[in-house]
Amino acid sequence: MDKNSNIFKPIHIGKVISKNRIEVAPAGAFLCSRDGGNNSEFLAYLKSLAKSGAGIVTLGVSSVDEQSSGVPVTNVGNSLYISDLADIAEVIHRYGALASIELISGQYMLMPPEVVATGSSKKLIKHIIELFANAAERCMIAGFDMIMIHGGHGNVPAMFFSKKHNHRTDEYGGSFENRCRFGQELLEAIRVKVGNRIAIEYRISAEELLEGNSEIEETLEYAKKIQDKIDIIHVSRGLLQEEALLPYIFQPTYFPRAMNLEAAKRFKKELNIPVSVVGSFDLETAEKAVSSGDVDVVAMIRNILADTNCVSNAYKGKSDQTRPCVRCNTCINRTHTQFIRLRCAVNPLIGRETQFPEIVETRHSKKVVIIGGGPSSLEAARVASKKGHTVVIYEKDSELGGALKMAAAASFKKDLKRYLDWSIRSVISDPKIDVKLNTLATPENILGQNPDVVLIGVGAKPIIPKFTLSGTDKVVWVGDVELKKVPVGEDVVIVGAGFTGLEAALSLAEEGKKVKVIDMIPEEKIGADGIKISMIGLKELLKKAGVTFICEVKLSDVTMEGAVIEDKNGNKETIPCDTVILSLGVRADKEQVELFRDLVEETYVIGDCNTKGGTLWNATRTGFDAAMEL
Template sequence: MNNYQAIFEPLTVKRMTLKNRVVMPPMGTNFANMDGTFSMQHISYYEQRAKGGTGLITLENVCIDYPMGTNGARQLRMDNDQYISGLWHFNEKMHAYGACTSVQINHAGASAYGLRLEGEQPVSASNIPSKKGNPIPRPLTEEEIYGIVERYADGALRAQRAGFDCVEIHAGHSYLLSQFLSPLYNKRTDKFGGSPENRARLTKLVVEAVRKAVGPFFPISLRFSADELLEGGNSLEDTIEILSYFAEEVDILNVSAALNDSLQYQIDKMNLADGWRAYMSKAVKERFPDKVTVTSGNIRSPKRATEILEAGDADLLAMGRGLIAEPNWVNKVANGQEDLLRKCISCNIGCADHRIAKARPMRCTVNPDLHYEDDYKMKPILHPTKMVVIGGGTTGLEAAATAAEVGVSVELFEQKEYLGGLGHEIARFPDKKRIDDFITYEINRCKELDNLAIHLNRAATLKDIEAIGPDIIVNATGAKPLLPPINGLKEQLDNPNRKIFSIFDILDDMSKFQEFEGKEVVVIGGGAVGLDVVEYYAERGAKKVSIVEMQGEIGKDLDLITKLAMMEIVEKFDVEVHVETKLTEVRESSFLVEKDGEMIELPFDLGFVCLGMRAEAPMIRELDQYARSNGAVLLNMGDSKVARRIMEGTREARDILKTIEVLENTRTQKMLFEQTKSLQVTQTI
């Protein structure tokens, strides 16, 4: 903690005093009940972050004008007084742990959730959709605008009455106020459009109405997109000018970035540096030195967090996905447990793609339980139990550590000299290096457990398993590249002077793949792995990069953010894309492909075949036979079950607790039965 003292400095904003500089920003969850109230899991999710030491918990954006202002099927509401009691209960829970609270009030405008509008056309500044493909909204009338201003004031007053310490107005990220502020959306010719002052008018009215509602001593925060990062949108300099029209009554300037069509910079893509937005908050701070500023953007490291604060680039640090992954971030840093921080890897799969693209409840790749965190550790096993884990990838490590933490004696076998499996191998790509943060955490976690033994450079054998006599066997042997029987493929991969490679060739020794200039590269397979190779070569100056995909689009199964980032690379570096194109033959220096019945030859200096992965479970039949013969439980999980992503394997691994629970209950029942039987015999005698 001494090295990071700046993080733990208190900060007072009007009548709110924060115990440290860490803020949980508002992030949608899809945890709310359908009627806009809290579910029990919803409260528990926030409670973990308050318990973990977070200074300010900002409740996800809440609807103040239903249904026209809502942005999700499971969004919290506060458009009338019936919601105050639930919000009060939330605040009691957070305050009990010493956290201050804020709530983000918001009107979605053109980003309104269509199923809730019941046929009504969404509203906005103009008739410009909030993102490509969204419904066309209608422009608000002046009377409607003033009515919405009143809804903001009503919402802010309810926030104050419900016990919040602060209220945040959302003026960014393509929601209604942002739609008025941005020249990309606002094409009005009345007093609410045109000049920066006119585009700022609605937000100014909202800020003034909220201040009047809550009084002079209640903190008001404003979140905004400092740079919209789109051609024709507001730049950082434009936004700083716009802020001058309404910043006077605002206490906290929450500096974010981007709009819907630049979402990979709002929900930061994986390869953006820790705290990359700090230059934006610094510029805002220099223009408004008397205001408290908040920055965000992939802040994971306490060292980088401290640098931002000590440099004066911001006063507060918003860690959104970082606190989803690691609710105990503050306490672990304070207690000197930096090596046990479960850092977000910015994959954006469970938090963003699940919620935004798939309308599912939020999940996390590296944190398999967002609601109850470490509660399972309070229920250690009563009966001695042994477990063998075969495979030291992310799934195997999570299963081993989880079981050991409740008292199971665990032995893990990994045939390679390192842990982490495919995750560690993919992390060798410079733009994917954050994945190793999770693996480092898992390894450090395992080192803490005396009842967990790890055997490297050792493939498990049936003799090993027989010698241990496990009650539970976990097979987590991962996946291997899919190499179908395509004419010439095997021959070229076996060629000692080959120019054709699989994904593992490049990952096994990247030093052999460091020549970029003048190279023509062709990648077969437009999924995640193929696009990783495209990204690697395109960003490093290859002369020409092409990608071939059988389906109608590349990146079909990617998460929303990664796909946007990859499409940006494809466009920026003029990657040649061939979709609905089939590989028919592999030659020494070219691929022969078929599209629309026409054969096309694609020459290359380097060719990569990245056609996905297939499950690899070489011992599964032997293990099944052993388990059946010896009364053991066999679990095949992660990629060795079905080749997928880290998230599915992590969740399956945490579910080892269910297997342990069933085993415990069976043994307890058997023990009780034996005791009852013995008692009956004694009584008979």
């Protein structure tokens, strides 16, 4: 892929021209001020998106409401914020991108859809329409090139269009024509305010994926009725209000890429305006979709969060240098589930641009020795090298990667495997980094390097209790199973329902094995402390694969017959099985840390041996943070 690829051809959208066919999809970042205004953190983040090389940068979740909700989303409901909006447009324009902004009603989108669609008075309907129109005008005055009306995922326009939730008996409900009226009047009111001076993109759920909800045939007819009032239509699917559908909006790594493309192709075939599509595209799938004429524009956000140079790298023919997104949904989980600032598991700088200066070579190079070759060590090595330091990595195994090798082993973890390969490749090819494989670090050989800095990334040790048949093929560790180091029978019990155990369960079930998962917590709490959207998708796939759960029990012992479990009342029973797989988590390797902690004055502990919970975000963040201190 290079500058001659079809995704880099300009496109007219209304009266504006995008320099290419890639749009930064809208997503809330929770980085602006609590009243919805700007701050340096938010503007620095938007600068990162604009520098990506994308043709359109769409600011997400911007509320048209007159009163701020106190949630840190952009305020477009008050003229006092036009200056803030102008600063945003200016930052985006600096890099030749079109500035766009997604308009939503924060107040009404949180209400039950039937309350808004059926219960709103005509006066309130006119007021909501006026809010959108006034907000669009403010965006135009501020210098935005485009606006996106969010009419999908169960937002306000979709509520009025919904045959399931709109039970009005007046001109805004009942028949198909009447259910289209709100959206049509909304767009007409916006055109009165802005004319053709700003392009209008309309986001739509082609289908809402629940019985009785909107289906693609009716949605297409609605799109035909509004296409003369908009300049481009943006195709997604699903509903935000239904947790079970969240993985279809924010597809995790277990789901295919480009899941909305088939629906978008219908819109492209039947409409006479440009069509944009969103949904787990990377630049390769985007190029294929545009080249085949299936769509005109492809929207994405997670790839750009993972590497803000991804579009410009592709343009220059350097896609192999781009840090891949692993589709773990750490970013979306933080903003949509935890309501905290956006972060990325593989790009520790995104959302934290103001905390760190630009990475430049230091005038005083140091000798940095890193113990361990896991993801935190690889991140630290890359950053230290960029800063001009010389780096030596000691890795006791024959290859780099640490625990990530196990995590990326399953067939459905291709995204993580791509990241792991990139991470290793970027370190091995760096002339400032000396990698010593098959070399156990000792205090003696570390000191023999005369290091100025030591980074300890020795990882964590698995928690493996002893049972009667420990040490036999009957009881195995999940890591050895994932790496195909041990045989596994046809009837399997997995102990531990964290992400690792469940991913192993899915992998084995897809091989045709009968799998049961046991855990001490109630089934409804499985994954509650993990990445919620991804866990919802994983559970769905486990159910389809026939994996069963036995919860609120603990493993008491393992016999030749199988796994002996005990409930909270002390009752025991044996689950017949061929293999018991232990997936009980890990503990930081504190003994190894203490062995190296005091070798030199400047020492940092990074990765799993420094944090609670072995997540990729913790690994990359601690490695990055330590290297930035050098």
